[in-house]
Amino acid sequence: MQLTLWTYEGPPHVGAMRIATSMTGVHYVLHAPQGDTYADLLFTMIERRDRRPPVTYTTFQARDLGGDTANLVITAITDAYERFKPQAMLVGESCTAELIQDQPGSLAMGLKLPVPVVPLDLPSYSKKENWGASETFYHLVRTMVGTRTAPVVRAPLEGRRPKANILGPTALGFRCRDDVREVRALLESVGVEVHVVAPWGASPADLVRLPEADFNVSLYPEISQTTAGWLQRTHGMPYVKTVPIGVGATREFLREVGAIAGVDVTAAIDAGATRLPWYSRSVDSTYLTGKRVYIFGDGTHVISAARMAKEELGFHVVGMGTYAREMARDVRAAATAMGLDALISDDYLEVEKAIGESAPELVLGTQMERHIAKRLGVPCAVISGPFHVQDVPARHSPQMGWEGSNVIFDAWVHPLMMGLEEHLLHMFREDFEFHGDAAPSHLHAPARAEATTTGESAPESAPESAPESATEVAVTAVAAPVVAAPVVAAKVVAEEAPVWTAAGEKELGKIPFFVRGKARRNTEKFAVAQGISQITVDTLYEAKAHYGK
CATH class of the missing domain: 3.40.50.1980 (Nitrogenase molybdenum iron protein domain)
Structure with missing residues (x-):
C-alpha cells in the first residue's frame, strides 16, 4: 500500500461508473460505504454534465457491519429497479465493500429481475479504472448480445453503404464528445454509415444491434480493445485499429477503413482540411x-x-x-x-x-x-x-x-x-524604456510627483532606503554574517556545489526561462567536472560550448 496525494486512475468501480454514466437505460448499484459516494462530483463538476450519474449506493455505515449488510444490497437493488425502471442493471462493489465479501452480484442474480443483470467482479486491489471500464463494457455487450433471439444475417455490401460501430468513447474520457463528432464525419465522408456509437449515448437495445454492422472502429483501445476482439472472434466483425490523432494517422485511418469496407477513400484524403501541414512547411x-x-x-x-x-x-x-x-x-x-x-x-x-x-x-x-x-x-x-x-x-x-x-x-x-x-x-524588464515604472510608449512621460509639488526635479536614482531605527541597524549588522556563512560553506565543498558569481547569475537570467534550468544544471555539472569553484560568465559560455559539441 502506498500513501499518495495523487492518483492517475481510480479503482475499477469508477471505470464501471463511467460506462453506466455514458449510456442511457442502464443503472449501476454499488455496494459501498458513505465515503465512496463521490460519483456525482466526478461527472457533474469535472465534466459539467447536466444530470446525475445513474448510480445507487448501499451506503452502509460502521454500525451496519455487525448486522446483515447483504440485506442492504438486496434492498438497494430492489428499490433502484422499482424507481428507475432501467433496461439493464450493473451490480458491483467498491474497494471498501470488497473486504466484506457480500457478493452483491450473486445476490442480484438471485432476485430474478425482469431485466438483464450484469454482475461485476472487479478486483480493486490489483486493477484500476480503465481496466474496470473495459471489463464492464465487455460484459455488458456480451450479456446484451446474448439476448438476441435471431442470428445475425448481413446483406452483401454490393449496392448498399457499409455500416460501422464506433466503440470506446466514455464519460470522463479526454475530448470523447468532440472526437465522436469528428470520426463520424470522417466515416460519412467515405460513404460509411455509423450504426451504433457505444458506450457513449448508447442504450442496452443499441448494444443488441452491434453485430448487425459490418465492422467496428476501436477508438480508445483502453476501453474498446477487449470488446472489439470478442466481436471479431464471435461474429466475424473486423475492426479498425488505427487511432486518427494527427494528419498522418488520420490518413492511415481512412485507408484502413477503405480496405475493410471496400470503399475508395482517395478523394476524402485529398480533401482533408487542416492547416498543420501548411505550417510545417512554413519558415x-x-x-x-x-x-x-x-x-x-x-x-x-x-x-x-x-x-x-x-x-x-x-x-x-x-x-x-x-x-x-x-x-x-x-x-x-x-x-x-x-x-x-x-x-x-x-x-x-x-x-x-x-x-x-x-x-x-x-x-x-x-x-x-x-x-x-x-x-x-x-x-x-x-x-x-x-x-x-x-x-x-x-x-x-x-x-x-x-x-x-x-x-x-x-x-x-x-x-x-x-x-x-x-x-x-524578462529580458527588457530593466530597460530604461520598458521597465515596470515606465509609462506606455504611446503616452507622454509622466511628471514626477516631486516636480509637481515642489517644482524641483527628482533625482535620477533614489538611494537605498536607510534603516528606520537603531534597532533595525543592529538587526542588520547581526544578520549579515549569518547570510554569508552558507557561501563560505559552499566554497569548502565547491567540488559538489560550485558557487555562482553575481555576474554569472545575471548572465544566466538572460537565457530563456524555459531552458534556463537545463543551462544551470549543465553549467554546474561542467564546473564540478573541471574543478571550478566559482561559476562566472566565462564558465557559463564554456559549458555551453562543451555541451554544444
Missing part, C-alpha cells in the same frame, strides 16, 4: 524544429502524441511513458522505435524526476504533469486524462481527425510561442 516552423518534448498519459494519447510530435511538428521526443499498465507493451514498442526507454509508472514523483532529468522544453501530459511543469518552469499542454474542468471546453475541441490536428497544433505550439514572448519581457 515559422523552424522555430519549433528540435524542441525537446516529454510525453506522459494514457497509452492511446501518448503513442499518438509521440508520432505527431516527431513526424509532423519536428519535435525531439526526449522521454515518454504511461500510467496504464494494460498499454505498457504498446508504449514500450513506440518508445523503442524512437530510441527511448518508456516509463511505466503511476507514481507522480517518478514522473517528475524523469521530466526533470530529461530537461524538456515542452511537456505533454495530464493534469499532474501540468503541475510538475509549472514547478519546473516549463510550458505544458494536457493531452490525456485525468484532466481539470478547464480541459472540458464548451466549444468543439476534438483531438481526432482533421480538425483535431488543428486543435492539437494550437494547444502545443501556443505555449512555446508565449514562452518566447515572456522571455522577451
Whole structure:
C-alpha cells in the first residue's frame, strides 16, 4: 500500500461508473460505504454534465457491519429497479465493500429481475479504472448480445453503404464528445454509415444491434480493445485499429477503413482540411524544429502524441511513458522505435524526476504533469486524462481527425510561442524604456510627483532606503554574517556545489526561462567536472560550448 496525494486512475468501480454514466437505460448499484459516494462530483463538476450519474449506493455505515449488510444490497437493488425502471442493471462493489465479501452480484442474480443483470467482479486491489471500464463494457455487450433471439444475417455490401460501430468513447474520457463528432464525419465522408456509437449515448437495445454492422472502429483501445476482439472472434466483425490523432494517422485511418469496407477513400484524403501541414512547411516552423518534448498519459494519447510530435511538428521526443499498465507493451514498442526507454509508472514523483532529468522544453501530459511543469518552469499542454474542468471546453475541441490536428497544433505550439514572448519581457524588464515604472510608449512621460509639488526635479536614482531605527541597524549588522556563512560553506565543498558569481547569475537570467534550468544544471555539472569553484560568465559560455559539441 502506498500513501499518495495523487492518483492517475481510480479503482475499477469508477471505470464501471463511467460506462453506466455514458449510456442511457442502464443503472449501476454499488455496494459501498458513505465515503465512496463521490460519483456525482466526478461527472457533474469535472465534466459539467447536466444530470446525475445513474448510480445507487448501499451506503452502509460502521454500525451496519455487525448486522446483515447483504440485506442492504438486496434492498438497494430492489428499490433502484422499482424507481428507475432501467433496461439493464450493473451490480458491483467498491474497494471498501470488497473486504466484506457480500457478493452483491450473486445476490442480484438471485432476485430474478425482469431485466438483464450484469454482475461485476472487479478486483480493486490489483486493477484500476480503465481496466474496470473495459471489463464492464465487455460484459455488458456480451450479456446484451446474448439476448438476441435471431442470428445475425448481413446483406452483401454490393449496392448498399457499409455500416460501422464506433466503440470506446466514455464519460470522463479526454475530448470523447468532440472526437465522436469528428470520426463520424470522417466515416460519412467515405460513404460509411455509423450504426451504433457505444458506450457513449448508447442504450442496452443499441448494444443488441452491434453485430448487425459490418465492422467496428476501436477508438480508445483502453476501453474498446477487449470488446472489439470478442466481436471479431464471435461474429466475424473486423475492426479498425488505427487511432486518427494527427494528419498522418488520420490518413492511415481512412485507408484502413477503405480496405475493410471496400470503399475508395482517395478523394476524402485529398480533401482533408487542416492547416498543420501548411505550417510545417512554413519558415515559422523552424522555430519549433528540435524542441525537446516529454510525453506522459494514457497509452492511446501518448503513442499518438509521440508520432505527431516527431513526424509532423519536428519535435525531439526526449522521454515518454504511461500510467496504464494494460498499454505498457504498446508504449514500450513506440518508445523503442524512437530510441527511448518508456516509463511505466503511476507514481507522480517518478514522473517528475524523469521530466526533470530529461530537461524538456515542452511537456505533454495530464493534469499532474501540468503541475510538475509549472514547478519546473516549463510550458505544458494536457493531452490525456485525468484532466481539470478547464480541459472540458464548451466549444468543439476534438483531438481526432482533421480538425483535431488543428486543435492539437494550437494547444502545443501556443505555449512555446508565449514562452518566447515572456522571455522577451524578462529580458527588457530593466530597460530604461520598458521597465515596470515606465509609462506606455504611446503616452507622454509622466511628471514626477516631486516636480509637481515642489517644482524641483527628482533625482535620477533614489538611494537605498536607510534603516528606520537603531534597532533595525543592529538587526542588520547581526544578520549579515549569518547570510554569508552558507557561501563560505559552499566554497569548502565547491567540488559538489560550485558557487555562482553575481555576474554569472545575471548572465544566466538572460537565457530563456524555459531552458534556463537545463543551462544551470549543465553549467554546474561542467564546473564540478573541471574543478571550478566559482561559476562566472566565462564558465557559463564554456559549458555551453562543451555541451554544444
